[in-house]
Amino acid sequence: MMQQDPLELEKMIRDANLRPTKQRIALAELLFADGNRHITAERLHGEAMEAGVTVSLATIYNNLHQFTSAGLLREVVVDSSRSYFDTNVSAHHHFFHEETGMLEDIPDSALNVDSIPSLPEGTEISSVDVIVRVSNIRS
Amino acid sequence: MMQQDPLELEKMIRDANLRPTKQRIALAELLFADGNRHITAERLHGEAMEAGVTVSLATIYNNLHQFTSAGLLREVVVDSSRSYFDTNVSAHHHFFHEETGMLEDIPDSALNVDSIPSLPEGTEISSVDVIVRVSNIRS
C-alpha cells in the first residue's frame, strides 16, 4: 500500500465511508505509511502512545475492524491468544516465527497450493491460508 | 487413532509418562474412542459433564496440553478466540466452516503445497498448516 501522503490517507478513509478523525488518521499513518506491516492491537496502541497520540484501546479495536471490513487490512490467525492485522491485503501467505511471534510474508508466487479437494457440500472458498511455522535451529 | 479398549487407553497414557487417573482416562475415552475429533476445551468439558464425569476446567486444560506435548493431540489454530485440539496427529490440513466453527480434515494426499521458498536464515520448518476457510454459498 505505502501511503505516505496525509491527503491520500484521508481519501482512503473517506472512500471507506469513514470520517477522517484525528485518531483514525494517526492510526492509518502508523499502519500504512511504512509499507507492509503485521501488527497486533496492543502494539499499535503502544506505537500510537509513543507517537504522542492518545487513543483508547477500544478505538484501536474499532478501527482495526473497520479497516478490515473496508478491505484495507486483513486479519491473520496464527496465534490463539492474539489477533494480527496485515496491511498487505493481496494474495500471499506467511512464515510465523514461533519464538518471536513475528510474521513474514511469503509471496503468492513463491508457494503453490494445488489439487484442493472437493469442497464440503454447499460451500465456497472464502480463503486459503498457508502458515509455515518456523523455529530457530537448535544446535 | 481409534482406541476403544480401556486397557489400550491406559497403556497409551502410561506410555506418555502420565498416570492413568479417573479423569484422565475418561477424557482419553471421549477424545480417542470415536476416531478423529476436533474439539475445544469448553466442549470437552461439556461432554465430560454429560458423561457423568466431574472434571474441572483446569484439568481439561492440563490434560489437553499434556496430551499435546506427548504427541497424542495436535493444536489447530483457526480462530483467534478459541483453541481446537485434533486427535489426528498425522500430516493433513483443514477445512474451517466459518459459520459453524466446525473443522474438517483434508487428507494430506488431497492437497499439495510446493515450492516453499527459502526459509528465513537460521530457521527450520516446524509445520506447514493449510486452512481452507469455507462459508455457505449465499444465493
Next chain:
DNA sequence: TTTCTTCTTTAGAAACATTCTAATCTATTG
C-alpha cells in the same frame, strides 16, 4: 500394608485479549 514422594485435581482467583455500554465529543450537512 504403611509410609513417603511425586503427580493430579481442584476451586477460585488472576490474567489477558477483546467487546460492550452509555456518555461525551466531533465531523458533516442543511
Next chain:
DNA sequence: CAATAGATTAGAATGTTTCTAAAGAAGAAA
C-alpha cells in the same frame, strides 16, 4: 449555527486460558 449521524472514551463486562495453593490419588520402597 443547529441538527444529526458517527466517533471516541473510560470503565465495566465477557470469555478463554493460566495460576495458586491446598487437598487428594497413584506409584515406589520397605
